[in-house]
Amino acid sequence: MKILVIGGAGYIGSHVSREFLDKGYSVTVFDNLSSGCNENLFDDASFIEGDILDYPFLLSTMKKGFGCVVHLAAFKAAGESMVKPEKYSTNNITGTINILNAMVESGIKRIVFSSSAAVYGDPQYLPIDEKHPVEPLNYYGFTKLEIERFFKWYDQLKGIKYASLRYFNAAGYDVDGRIKGLEKNPANLLPVIMEVASGIREILEIFGDDYETEDGTGVRDYIHVSDLSVAHVSSFEYIEKNGSSLTVNLGSETGISVKTMVKNAEEITGRHINAKVVGRRPGDSARLVASSEYAREILGWKARYSDVKTLIKSAWKVYLSHFNKFSP
Ligand code: UDP
Numbered sequence: 001m002k003i004l005v006i007g008g009a010g011y012i013g014s015h016v017s018r019e020f021l022d023k024g025y026s027v028t029v030f031d032n033l034s035s036g037c038n039e040n041l042f043d044d045a046s047f048i049e050g051d052i053l054d055y056p057f058l059l060s061t062m063k064k065g066f067g068c069v070v071h072l073a074a075f076k077a078a079g080e081s082m083v084k085p086e087k088y089s090t091n092n093i094t095g096t097i098n099i100l101n102a103m104v105e106s107g108i109k110r111i112v113f114s115s116s117a118a119v120y121g122d123p124q125y126l127p128i129d130e131k132h133p134v135e136p137l138n139y140y141g142f143t144k145l146e147i148e149r150f151f152k153w154y155d156q157l158k159g160i161k162y163a164s165l166r167y168f169n170a171a172g173y174d175v176d177g178r179i180k181g182l183e184k185n186p187a188n189l190l191p192v193i194m195e196v197a198s199g200i201r202e203i204l205e206i207f208g209d210d211y212e213t214e215d216g217t218g219v220r221d222y223i224h225v226s227d228l229s230v231a232h233v234s235s236f237e238y239i240e241k242n243g244s245s246l247t248v249n250l251g252s253e254t255g256i257s258v259k260t261m262v263k264n265a266e267e268i269t270g271r272h273i274n275a276k277v278v279g280r281r282p283g284d285s286a287r288l289v290a291s292s293e294y295a296r297e298i299l300g301w302k303a304r305y306s307d308v309k310t311l312i313k314s315a316w317k318v319y320l321s322h323f324n325k326f327s328p
Contacts, residue, residue: 002026003236004066006099007073008045008323009036010105011183012114012170012225016070017045017176027145030061031073040181053096055102056224058267068212068236070112071099074143077187078118079281081140095283100154108160115164117221117251117288119145127291130166130249138283141158153232157215161245163235168221168290170228172311172319179318180318189261190222194315198323201299204273208280219287221251224305224314234299248298251290252306261308268312298306 118141
Protein backbone atom coordinates (compact mmCIF):
# COMPACT_ATOMS: atom_id res chain seq x y z
CA MET A 1 0.00 0.00 0.00
CA LYS A 2 1.30 3.45 -0.97
CA ILE A 3 1.05 6.21 1.65
CA LEU A 4 1.45 9.91 0.84
CA VAL A 5 2.88 11.72 3.86
CA ILE A 6 2.27 15.44 3.42
CA GLY A 7 4.64 17.34 5.67
CA GLY A 8 6.76 14.19 5.93
CA ALA A 9 10.08 16.06 6.05
CA GLY A 10 9.10 17.87 9.22
CA TYR A 11 9.78 17.01 12.81
CA ILE A 12 6.73 14.83 13.45
CA GLY A 13 6.26 13.85 9.79
CA SER A 14 9.71 12.29 9.51
CA HIS A 15 9.06 10.11 12.56
CA VAL A 16 5.67 9.09 11.15
CA SER A 17 7.21 8.28 7.75
CA ARG A 18 9.86 6.14 9.44
CA GLU A 19 7.19 4.17 11.29
CA PHE A 20 5.15 3.49 8.11
CA LEU A 21 8.35 2.38 6.35
CA ASP A 22 9.28 0.11 9.26
CA LYS A 23 5.84 -1.47 9.07
CA GLY A 24 6.40 -2.31 5.40
CA TYR A 25 4.41 0.45 3.69
CA SER A 26 5.65 2.29 0.64
CA VAL A 27 6.02 5.99 1.55
CA THR A 28 6.13 9.11 -0.58
CA VAL A 29 6.91 12.33 1.27
CA PHE A 30 5.39 15.55 -0.07
CA ASP A 31 6.82 18.66 1.57
CA ASN A 32 7.66 22.26 0.68
CA LEU A 33 10.66 22.19 3.04
CA SER A 34 9.56 25.40 4.73
CA SER A 35 9.84 23.82 8.18
CA GLY A 36 11.04 20.39 7.12
CA CYS A 37 14.51 19.59 5.83
CA ASN A 38 16.37 17.23 3.50
CA GLU A 39 18.12 15.68 6.47
CA ASN A 40 14.78 14.17 7.53
CA LEU A 41 14.29 12.27 4.26
CA PHE A 42 14.99 8.54 4.03
CA ASP A 43 16.63 6.56 1.24
CA ASP A 44 13.80 4.04 1.30
CA ALA A 45 11.07 6.67 0.73
CA SER A 46 10.32 8.79 -2.34
CA PHE A 47 10.28 12.55 -2.08
CA ILE A 48 8.27 15.15 -3.98
CA GLU A 49 8.93 18.80 -3.25
CA GLY A 50 5.65 20.67 -3.45
CA ASP A 51 3.21 22.93 -1.68
CA ILE A 52 -0.35 22.13 -0.64
CA LEU A 53 -1.33 25.62 -1.81
CA ASP A 54 -0.37 24.66 -5.38
CA TYR A 55 -3.58 22.75 -6.20
CA PRO A 56 -2.72 21.53 -9.74
CA PHE A 57 0.59 20.07 -8.56
CA LEU A 58 -0.97 18.56 -5.44
CA LEU A 59 -3.65 16.93 -7.58
CA SER A 60 -1.17 15.53 -10.10
CA THR A 61 0.77 14.02 -7.16
CA MET A 62 -2.34 12.51 -5.62
CA LYS A 63 -3.21 10.84 -8.90
CA LYS A 64 -0.16 8.58 -8.58
CA GLY A 65 -2.22 5.89 -6.82
CA PHE A 66 -2.07 6.31 -3.03
CA GLY A 67 -4.20 4.35 -0.57
CA CYS A 68 -4.00 6.96 2.17
CA VAL A 69 -2.89 10.52 2.85
CA VAL A 70 -1.23 11.40 6.14
CA HIS A 71 -1.48 15.15 6.59
CA LEU A 72 0.96 16.92 8.90
CA ALA A 73 1.64 20.06 6.85
CA ALA A 74 0.67 22.85 9.20
CA PHE A 75 1.99 25.76 11.18
CA LYS A 76 1.82 24.88 14.85
CA ALA A 77 2.97 27.79 17.01
CA ALA A 78 -0.04 28.66 19.15
CA GLY A 79 1.49 31.99 20.24
CA GLU A 80 2.28 33.08 16.68
CA SER A 81 -1.23 32.16 15.52
CA MET A 82 -2.61 34.86 17.81
CA VAL A 83 -0.53 37.50 16.04
CA LYS A 84 -0.59 36.18 12.46
CA PRO A 85 -3.94 34.40 12.08
CA GLU A 86 -3.91 34.96 8.30
CA LYS A 87 -0.84 32.73 7.97
CA TYR A 88 -2.71 29.95 9.79
CA SER A 89 -5.91 30.45 7.79
CA THR A 90 -4.13 30.09 4.49
CA ASN A 91 -1.79 27.24 5.20
CA ASN A 92 -3.77 25.21 7.71
CA ILE A 93 -7.33 25.72 6.48
CA THR A 94 -7.00 26.48 2.75
CA GLY A 95 -4.20 23.93 2.46
CA THR A 96 -6.38 21.21 4.00
CA ILE A 97 -9.35 22.07 1.79
CA ASN A 98 -7.01 21.63 -1.18
CA ILE A 99 -5.97 18.23 0.14
CA LEU A 100 -9.58 17.12 0.66
CA ASN A 101 -10.65 18.35 -2.78
CA ALA A 102 -7.68 16.67 -4.43
CA MET A 103 -8.57 13.45 -2.58
CA VAL A 104 -12.10 13.64 -3.99
CA GLU A 105 -10.78 14.29 -7.50
CA SER A 106 -8.18 11.53 -7.35
CA GLY A 107 -10.33 8.97 -5.52
CA ILE A 108 -8.27 8.63 -2.30
CA LYS A 109 -10.62 7.61 0.51
CA ARG A 110 -8.53 7.76 3.69
CA ILE A 111 -6.70 10.46 5.60
CA VAL A 112 -4.81 10.51 8.90
CA PHE A 113 -4.61 14.02 10.26
CA SER A 114 -2.52 15.81 12.90
CA SER A 115 -5.09 17.51 15.05
CA SER A 116 -4.35 18.97 18.44
CA ALA A 117 -5.42 19.17 22.07
CA ALA A 118 -5.62 22.90 21.34
CA VAL A 119 -9.16 22.24 20.06
CA TYR A 120 -10.35 21.87 23.67
CA GLY A 121 -9.33 25.24 25.13
CA ASP A 122 -9.49 25.74 28.88
CA PRO A 123 -10.20 22.43 30.55
CA GLN A 124 -13.57 22.14 32.21
CA TYR A 125 -12.40 18.87 33.75
CA LEU A 126 -9.24 16.79 33.78
CA PRO A 127 -8.03 14.57 32.31
CA ILE A 128 -9.47 15.70 28.99
CA ASP A 129 -11.29 13.01 27.04
CA GLU A 130 -12.75 13.27 23.53
CA LYS A 131 -16.19 14.24 24.90
CA HIS A 132 -14.79 17.40 26.46
CA PRO A 133 -16.32 20.56 24.95
CA VAL A 134 -14.26 22.15 22.18
CA GLU A 135 -13.63 25.88 22.65
CA PRO A 136 -10.13 26.72 21.37
CA LEU A 137 -8.27 29.51 23.17
CA ASN A 138 -5.92 30.21 20.30
CA TYR A 139 -6.30 30.59 16.54
CA TYR A 140 -4.12 27.56 15.86
CA GLY A 141 -6.57 25.38 17.80
CA PHE A 142 -9.45 26.98 15.91
CA THR A 143 -7.89 25.97 12.56
CA LYS A 144 -7.60 22.36 13.75
CA LEU A 145 -11.19 22.29 14.93
CA GLU A 146 -12.51 23.76 11.69
CA ILE A 147 -10.61 21.12 9.74
CA GLU A 148 -12.14 18.37 11.87
CA ARG A 149 -15.55 19.79 10.96
CA PHE A 150 -14.71 19.68 7.24
CA PHE A 151 -13.73 16.04 7.67
CA LYS A 152 -17.15 15.15 9.06
CA TRP A 153 -18.84 16.64 6.00
CA TYR A 154 -16.44 15.05 3.48
CA ASP A 155 -16.98 11.71 5.22
CA GLN A 156 -20.76 12.06 5.00
CA LEU A 157 -20.87 13.51 1.48
CA LYS A 158 -17.87 11.89 -0.22
CA GLY A 159 -17.09 8.79 1.86
CA ILE A 160 -13.64 9.99 2.92
CA LYS A 161 -12.70 8.19 6.15
CA TYR A 162 -10.47 10.09 8.53
CA ALA A 163 -8.46 9.55 11.67
CA SER A 164 -8.14 12.84 13.47
CA LEU A 165 -5.38 12.52 16.04
CA ARG A 166 -5.55 15.10 18.80
CA TYR A 167 -1.93 15.30 19.87
CA PHE A 168 -1.07 16.74 23.21
CA ASN A 169 2.53 18.10 23.30
CA ALA A 170 4.74 16.24 20.84
CA ALA A 171 8.34 16.03 22.03
CA GLY A 172 11.53 13.92 21.92
CA TYR A 173 13.34 12.26 19.02
CA ASP A 174 13.56 8.74 17.62
CA VAL A 175 15.21 6.71 20.39
CA ASP A 176 17.31 4.82 17.81
CA GLY A 177 18.81 8.12 16.65
CA ARG A 178 17.65 7.74 13.02
CA ILE A 179 16.19 11.25 12.77
CA LYS A 180 18.43 14.22 13.22
CA GLY A 181 16.81 17.21 11.54
CA LEU A 182 16.40 20.11 13.93
CA GLU A 183 13.31 22.27 13.93
CA LYS A 184 13.87 25.70 12.43
CA ASN A 185 13.12 28.54 14.88
CA PRO A 186 11.23 26.34 17.30
CA ALA A 187 8.69 27.89 19.64
CA ASN A 188 7.79 24.78 21.64
CA LEU A 189 9.19 24.28 25.10
CA LEU A 190 11.53 21.31 24.77
CA PRO A 191 13.36 22.41 21.59
CA VAL A 192 13.73 25.89 23.09
CA ILE A 193 15.27 24.36 26.22
CA MET A 194 17.54 22.24 24.02
CA GLU A 195 18.69 25.34 22.13
CA VAL A 196 19.53 27.08 25.40
CA ALA A 197 21.40 23.99 26.64
CA SER A 198 23.30 23.86 23.32
CA GLY A 199 24.33 27.49 23.61
CA ILE A 200 22.59 28.65 20.44
CA ARG A 201 19.81 30.49 22.27
CA GLU A 202 20.58 32.73 25.16
CA ILE A 203 17.57 32.34 27.38
CA LEU A 204 14.34 30.46 27.93
CA GLU A 205 11.43 32.76 28.59
CA ILE A 206 9.01 31.09 30.97
CA PHE A 207 5.56 32.32 30.03
CA GLY A 208 4.05 32.98 33.44
CA ASP A 209 4.60 31.54 36.90
CA ASP A 210 1.30 32.64 38.38
CA TYR A 211 -0.91 29.82 37.12
CA GLU A 212 -2.80 27.64 39.55
CA THR A 213 -0.39 24.75 39.22
CA GLU A 214 2.14 23.14 41.60
CA ASP A 215 4.89 25.65 40.84
CA GLY A 216 2.88 28.32 39.00
CA THR A 217 4.13 27.38 35.52
CA GLY A 218 2.08 25.80 32.72
CA VAL A 219 1.51 22.05 32.90
CA ARG A 220 1.34 20.02 29.71
CA ASP A 221 1.08 16.41 28.67
CA TYR A 222 4.22 15.62 26.64
CA ILE A 223 3.99 12.73 24.26
CA HIS A 224 6.99 11.20 22.52
CA VAL A 225 6.96 11.48 18.70
CA SER A 226 7.69 7.78 18.37
CA ASP A 227 4.56 7.03 20.40
CA LEU A 228 2.62 9.38 18.14
CA SER A 229 4.04 7.66 15.07
CA VAL A 230 2.87 4.23 16.17
CA ALA A 231 -0.63 5.66 16.62
CA HIS A 232 -0.63 7.00 13.03
CA VAL A 233 -0.06 3.54 11.61
CA SER A 234 -2.58 1.88 13.96
CA SER A 235 -5.24 4.48 13.24
CA PHE A 236 -4.74 4.12 9.49
CA GLU A 237 -5.12 0.36 9.87
CA TYR A 238 -8.21 0.93 12.01
CA ILE A 239 -10.02 3.10 9.46
CA GLU A 240 -9.00 0.80 6.64
CA LYS A 241 -10.24 -2.32 8.41
CA ASN A 242 -13.42 -0.88 9.91
CA GLY A 243 -14.37 1.60 7.19
CA SER A 244 -15.24 4.18 9.83
CA SER A 245 -13.68 7.45 10.94
CA LEU A 246 -12.04 8.19 14.24
CA THR A 247 -11.22 11.17 16.47
CA VAL A 248 -8.85 10.30 19.27
CA ASN A 249 -6.60 11.91 21.89
CA LEU A 250 -2.93 10.98 22.02
CA GLY A 251 -1.26 11.87 25.28
CA SER A 252 0.84 10.35 28.03
CA GLU A 253 -1.75 11.15 30.72
CA THR A 254 0.99 12.82 32.79
CA GLY A 255 1.31 16.54 33.49
CA ILE A 256 4.76 18.16 33.52
CA SER A 257 5.31 21.81 34.44
CA VAL A 258 7.72 24.13 32.64
CA LYS A 259 9.94 24.29 35.72
CA THR A 260 9.99 20.49 36.06
CA MET A 261 11.03 20.19 32.43
CA VAL A 262 13.84 22.71 33.01
CA LYS A 263 15.05 20.94 36.14
CA ASN A 264 15.14 17.56 34.40
CA ALA A 265 16.88 19.08 31.37
CA GLU A 266 19.58 20.53 33.63
CA GLU A 267 20.13 17.13 35.24
CA ILE A 268 20.28 15.26 31.94
CA THR A 269 22.38 17.74 29.99
CA GLY A 270 24.57 18.73 32.91
CA ARG A 271 24.17 22.33 31.78
CA HIS A 272 22.55 25.34 33.33
CA ILE A 273 19.38 26.43 31.51
CA ASN A 274 19.34 30.18 31.62
CA ALA A 275 15.67 31.14 32.17
CA LYS A 276 13.61 34.12 33.18
CA VAL A 277 9.94 34.43 33.96
CA VAL A 278 8.01 36.77 31.67
CA GLY A 279 4.27 37.43 31.28
CA ARG A 280 1.75 34.81 30.25
CA ARG A 281 1.50 34.00 26.54
CA PRO A 282 -1.94 34.79 25.09
CA GLY A 283 -3.93 31.67 24.31
CA ASP A 284 -2.22 29.44 26.92
CA SER A 285 -4.10 27.29 29.46
CA ALA A 286 -2.77 26.52 32.91
CA ARG A 287 -2.96 22.76 32.58
CA LEU A 288 -3.70 20.29 29.80
CA VAL A 289 -3.57 16.58 30.50
CA ALA A 290 -5.08 13.87 28.31
CA SER A 291 -7.17 10.88 28.93
CA SER A 292 -5.94 8.37 26.36
CA GLU A 293 -8.38 5.70 27.40
CA TYR A 294 -10.15 5.76 24.05
CA ALA A 295 -6.86 5.23 22.14
CA ARG A 296 -6.09 2.29 24.41
CA GLU A 297 -9.51 0.83 23.86
CA ILE A 298 -9.89 1.33 20.14
CA LEU A 299 -6.28 1.12 18.89
CA GLY A 300 -4.63 -0.87 21.65
CA TRP A 301 -2.23 2.08 21.84
CA LYS A 302 -0.31 3.31 24.81
CA ALA A 303 2.64 5.64 25.33
CA ARG A 304 5.94 3.78 25.79
CA TYR A 305 8.60 6.46 25.44
CA SER A 306 6.91 9.48 26.99
CA ASP A 307 8.52 9.63 30.42
CA VAL A 308 10.31 12.93 31.00
CA LYS A 309 13.78 11.38 30.94
CA THR A 310 13.37 9.58 27.61
CA LEU A 311 11.82 12.70 26.08
CA ILE A 312 14.77 14.87 27.07
CA LYS A 313 17.54 12.30 26.55
CA SER A 314 16.42 11.45 23.03
CA ALA A 315 16.22 15.15 22.09
CA TRP A 316 19.51 16.03 23.75
CA LYS A 317 21.35 13.32 21.80
CA VAL A 318 20.29 15.00 18.57
CA TYR A 319 21.14 18.54 19.70
CA LEU A 320 24.52 17.36 20.97
CA SER A 321 25.30 15.78 17.61
CA HIS A 322 24.72 19.17 15.96
CA PHE A 323 26.07 21.58 18.51
CA ASN A 324 28.70 19.78 20.50
CA LYS A 325 31.23 22.25 19.16
CA PHE A 326 29.46 24.98 21.13
CA SER A 327 29.86 23.14 24.42
CA PRO A 328 30.71 25.50 27.28
N1 UDP B 1 6.57 27.68 27.23
C1 UDP B 1 7.40 28.58 27.86
N2 UDP B 1 8.41 29.14 27.12
C2 UDP B 1 8.62 28.85 25.82
C3 UDP B 1 7.76 27.91 25.18
C4 UDP B 1 6.73 27.36 25.93
O1 UDP B 1 7.24 28.88 29.05
O2 UDP B 1 9.54 29.41 25.20
C5 UDP B 1 5.49 27.04 28.02
C6 UDP B 1 4.07 27.38 27.52
O3 UDP B 1 3.59 28.56 28.12
C7 UDP B 1 3.31 26.11 27.94
C8 UDP B 1 4.35 25.00 27.79
O4 UDP B 1 5.61 25.66 27.87
O5 UDP B 1 2.94 26.18 29.31
C9 UDP B 1 4.25 24.25 26.48
O6 UDP B 1 4.22 25.20 25.43
P1 UDP B 1 4.44 24.81 23.91
O7 UDP B 1 4.53 26.06 23.11
O8 UDP B 1 5.58 23.86 23.79
O9 UDP B 1 3.15 23.97 23.52
P2 UDP B 1 1.59 24.35 23.60
O10 UDP B 1 1.12 23.83 24.90
O11 UDP B 1 1.43 25.81 23.42
O12 UDP B 1 1.03 23.59 22.45
